[in-house]
Amino acid sequence: MKAFIKFIIKYHFTLIFLLLQFISFLLIVSFNTNPKMAFWSTANTVAGSFNQSISEINKYFSLEKENKKLVKENIYLRKKLIKNYKKNKVVSKEIKDTVLYTQRYSLISARVIQASLYKENNFITIDKGSKQGVKEGDGVISSEGVVGVVRLVSKHYAVVLPLINKSFSLSCQLKKTHYLGSLIWSTTDYNKSSLLNIPSHISIVEGDTLLTTGYSLIFPTGEYVGTISSFSQKEGESFYDITVDLGVDFRSLSYVYVVNDLLKPELDTLYMKIND
């Protein structure tokens, strides 16, 4: 026993070092695998409110830009109003059918209070959390298109894994040909991403639009992701190398919507039954 204590005292520096490195290692691993680590992220109350007060200051510098974005979105939505359409067919009786439509998605608006652009693992922190109904795995969109998926949730804040994070992948669809590919961020440019798994026998064009598919259970079908900016095909490869211009400008992103799929619990229980 005496020898043991002597050993510890003699090598306490190295032993503490090894212990702390081991703890750090455990933290790294669990943060990357466990979705319940919101306390250890920018969704933490202290870190969140700190970032929020900094972003309060920055907010005023982007007001004009934000207004323009809102006007643009309003015009888009107003165009969809039924009163802008002339009826082609005369309907004798109009019944508002509540059985025909069930609300599938609801949106929660949130403000971006912290975002990184130049890391391999970029994250975005928003100012809404579980109290406002944000759940882990919810989709996040903006008026410009898909932003990302909620990764960590605390009471008042949430950390979003954006399209510009190396560990994010999204299956999306080409508007013209309906082919599916996966969007994976492998560049270091926050405006660009790459689309994989599009077989080279189908024809694609520059400028073709990328939309979300309805299969993912995260985003509504047909949400804008980006456009194809260039593509190439390597000799002997059966897939294209496609570069995508992302719709969302992450640099000026300040307001987003969290998408709540109201039918997801129902679908999840269905899938559970299949797996059982």
Next chain:
Amino acid sequence: MIDVLIKNIIRFVFLILLQVGLINNIELSIFMSPMLIVLFIILLPIETPKWLLLFSAFLLGLIVDIFMNSLGILAFSSVLVAYLRPFYLIITAPRDGYEKGNVLGIKDYGWSWYLRYALALTLILHFFYFLLIGFGQENFLVVLWQTIISSFVTLLLITVHQLFVIKK
């Protein structure tokens, strides 16, 4: 003694605020994330108990990690720097050794010694930080450039800090 302790605690808090409040919000390139917090480890007094050296470095890294969503990575890197610091100090000791109460800065040890010392610690911290952040996918050359450029910027900021100290 108490004076030195309070000074270091203030430096600890101030550097974290500067790092997460200002430096992390200035994003210019993927190659530039200077970790100014390494200055805390650099300036800890020579007679700091070794366990305290490690624990304070761990806490420092952990707090900044939380603000950067990189849990554990900076903690790992800064504990490593803190562990290697005494060995570096032994190797590069001046001829008459270190005097108690001296500050590890330009004033007491000169420009060339201080810059080499600061550079060594800064390089180690950045190298392991970028290596772990880009683990698995990143090509090694990118990690090297990130380390070199970010260390250079950090060193510049550290030098500016020393200029203020000398003036006083």
